[in-house]
Amino acid sequence: MKLIATLFFSLFALLTFAQKNTSLEKPKVDERIEILSIVFRLADSEEYRSERFKLYSDKIQGFYSPFKNHELIQFIKNLRQKNGVGYDAVMSMAVYLDNDLNPIVKFTDEIPDKRWGKDNAYEFTKLLKQFYKDSNSKQFFESNQQLYAEASKRFLPVYEHLDLNWYTKFYGKEPDEKFVIINGLGNGGGNYGPSITLPSGKREVYAIMGTWKTDSLGMADFTINNYFPTLLHEFNHSFINHLLDKNPKPFKNSGEKIFKTLAKEMQSQAYATWETMLNEALVRAAVIKYMKDHKFNEQEIEEETNEQLNRGFVWIEELVAELEKYDHQRNQYPTLESYMPKLINAYQTYGKNIDIYVKQLDEKRPKVISINEFKNNDQTVDASLKSITINFDRPLLGKGRSINGIDKSTFPNFKSITYTEDKKSIIIEWDLEGNKNYEFVLTGLAFKSPKGISMNDYKISFKTK
Structure with missing residues (x-):
């Protein structure tokens, strides 16, 4: 899984497609998804603790807080600490259970996810069923049926823009799967694309969509430009992940080499292995291919490509080109x-050239070249200084700002942050105290080149006299 996509599409570029020759139900809320996200929330799993849909998370808190010490919750905490069960492993478990929370297929050390392990998976389901009964979760879900129906109704415009036929055409697979869109109301910005092969041989493919945007009344607000890109992304996972799972060995050397170079960037996005990284790269390249095939304009495609470069997928352009080669043959x-x-x-070529790709991207990144009023790490800055000017080696996009604090006690009291007319500098106005250490970090979330290439994080530290 996956954290929030940052694509922005013009409405004129979006086309509505009939879902022909496919089995795609309308979006819905699924109790299996909700109960899994709830119990991992109670176990203080960071990725399931979002309060972005506060109207709903407050309901969860009010109903389930007496059960935070349940045997199941302690089991989850131990399992997370020992095996790292979290993120997509949680949602994979959810789709492997039936509506009575029994396993749909036999668990193994690889099913539903290798982070669970066979014995832990069975123990979890036993404790989950007991938790459901002890907490009277049936009452919770029944009391929220109206909210669930309204949320899924609001997701319909996003659903109606998905060209599901593109997937079957591009991947060369007949539409023999059942496609399921789930509104994960407790998942915040977490989105996942698990799948399951049923005992009948039928395969179910899921796009579990988080809920991270609300309207003025606090209700889920599924706007097309915020949610459609993620829906597109998550369905790709279900077509892609199993390909690497079938035969990972030939990718191992190149994957490990790339991951070693980009481990920091990948781990910051919860991509902890080279296998996950390669799946993510192929999914993101497929999104760009979808955009090309659906005639998105060049600026939108460039913005999406640069977003993936910023996230560390520095070989994304070469990978998209490879997918186009495939499509032409x-x-x-x-x-x-x-x-x-x-x-x-x-990928053998990407592995050999990974340092070159990193260098090429670095050359495109904006860089801080100076601070007018003092040098970085200066220990004698005048506390009466009311502003500083930070200079870059090239003009910036000039939209927004992104500054993180390292510690609340050392974060300056900012008054305003503005760009100079040429956009090659920013001016920060502030109030400082005497004899105090200060530090903050400029990040690439907003400080980008006009084409959307992010700067690397730049830490500024100083002390006043």
Whole structure:
């Protein structure tokens, strides 16, 4: 899974498609998803503690707070500490349970996710059923049916923009899956794309969409520009993840080399392994391919490409080009799975060139070159100084600002932050105290080049006299 996508699409570029020849139900809230997110919230799992949909998270808190010390919650805490169960492993478990919270298929050490392990997975389901009974969760879900119905109704415009036929055409798979869109109301910005093969052989493919935006009344607000890109992203996972799972060995050397170079960037996004990183890269490249195939304008495609570069997928342009090569040779390669040997070769090249890609991106990044009033790390700054000017080596995009504090006690009292007319500098106005250490970090969230390439984090430290 996956944290919030930052794509922005013009409404004129979006097309509404009939869901022909596919099995796609309308979006809905699923009790299995909700109860899993609730119990992991109670276990203080950071990724499931969001209060962005506060109207709903307050209901959870009010109803379930007496059960924070339940045996299940302690079990989860131990399991997280020992095995790292969290994020997509939680949602994978949810779709492997039926409506009575019994396993749909037999668990193994790999199913529903290797982070669980067979014995832990069975123990969890036993404790989960007991928790559901002890907490009278049936009452909680019944009391929120109206809220669930309204939330899913609000998601319909996003659902109606998804061209599901593109997936079957691009991946070369007949639409024999059942596609399911779930509104995960307790998931905050977390979005996931698990899938399951049922005992009948039928496969269910999920896009579990978090809820991170609300309107003035506090109700879920599923705007197209905020949610459609994520829906597009999550369905790609269900077509892609199993490809690497079938045969990871040929990707291992190149994947490990790339991950070693970019571990910091990947781990900051909860991508803890080279396998997860490669799946994410292919999903993100597929999103760009979708945009190209649906005639999004060049600026939108460039913005999305640069966003992926900023996230550390520095080989994304080469990977998109490889997907286009595949799409131009469909007579020879009818499915993406049949093209995997070519992707193995491509990744060997990416691994060899990873340092070059990093260097090329770094050359495009804006950089701080000076501070007019003092040098960084100066220990004798005048406390009466009311503003500073920070200079960059090139003009910036000039929209917004992104400054993080390291510690509340050392964060300056900012009054305003403005760009100079040429956008090559920012002016910070503040009030300082004497004999005090200060530090803050300029980040790339807003400090970008006009084409959207982020600067690397830049820490500014000083002490007043």
